[in-house]
Amino acid sequence: MITLALSKGRIFDETLPLLAAAGIEVSEDPEKSRKLIIGTSRPDVRVVLVRASDVPTYVQYGGADLGVTGLDVLLEHGNQGLYQPLDLRIAACRLSVAVRADYDYASAVRQGSRIKVATKYVGLARDFFATKGVHVDLIKLYGSMELAPLTGLADAIVDLVSTGNTLKANQLFEVERIMDISARLVVNQAALKLKQAPIRRIIDAFASAIPSA
Numbered sequence: 001m002i003t004l005a006l007s008k009g010r011i012f013d014e015t016l017p018l019l020a021a022a023g024i025e026v027s028e029d030p031e032k033s034r035k036l037i038i039g040t041s042r043p044d045v046r047v048v049l050v051r052a053s054d055v056p057t058y059v060q061y062g063g064a065d066l067g068v069t070g071l072d073v074l075l076e077h078g079n080q081g082l083y084q085p086l087d088l089r090i091a092a093c094r095l096s097v098a099v100r101a102d103y104d105y106a107s108a109v110r111q112g113s114r115i116k117v118a119t120k121y122v123g124l125a126r127d128f129f130a131t132k133g134v135h136v137d138l139i140k141l142y143g144s145m146e147l148a149p150l151t152g153l154a155d156a157i158v159d160l161v162s163t164g165n166t167l168k169a170n171q172l173f174e175v176e177r178i179m180d181i182s183a184r185l186v187v188n189q190a191a192l193k194l195k196q197a198p199i200r201r202i203i204d205a206f207a208s209a210i211p212s213a
């Protein structure tokens, strides 16, 4: 049995064409079912639905053989024990810094200054500001990051931006792009050895169906 970990929403939806290329069709729509384990058209392949931030953990500890996860989640998790064969180029977005219009970011990030940053990505934010020599007070949030500068909780946020509509709707401005993000295929290294042929076939089929840049 091959177990693939996916999260509901964008990653699930955008992985479907890649699965189709591997001859795998999921037998249920996760938006219409509460099932956490979904069968597929292939009796030897199943999908487990987990929180986006839990995909690397499932694959690392062998709860799943493979998974699809955002680079943001992967870097924040640390990729110990995970083989990363493919950039799937799906769920593309960027990790950026955003502030209120009345906040002078350029002056605030001068060497040696101190700023308050709210984010879900404390590790990535810490590394980014460290390279700039900026002291950063990090405030960990789990969602609705945009509220933090608006309520005075923080000077800036570090969050994913896709269309920019969420920032715009909350009168925030993207002042710096930290990195481009897309979803990656991750594979448990022990599973790759033990189930080499079927896992290789899935990797190759996914590789053939990656959207062009």
Ligand code: AMP
Pocket: 010, 070, 091, 092, 093, 159, 160, 161, 162, 163, 164, 165, 166, 167
């Ligand atoms: P947008 O309004 O299109 O810029 O999207 C921004 C919102 O969607 C923010 O709340 C982000 O955290 C979230 N978001 C954007 N792209 C992604 C992605 N690829 N994966 C997960 N969340 C995302």
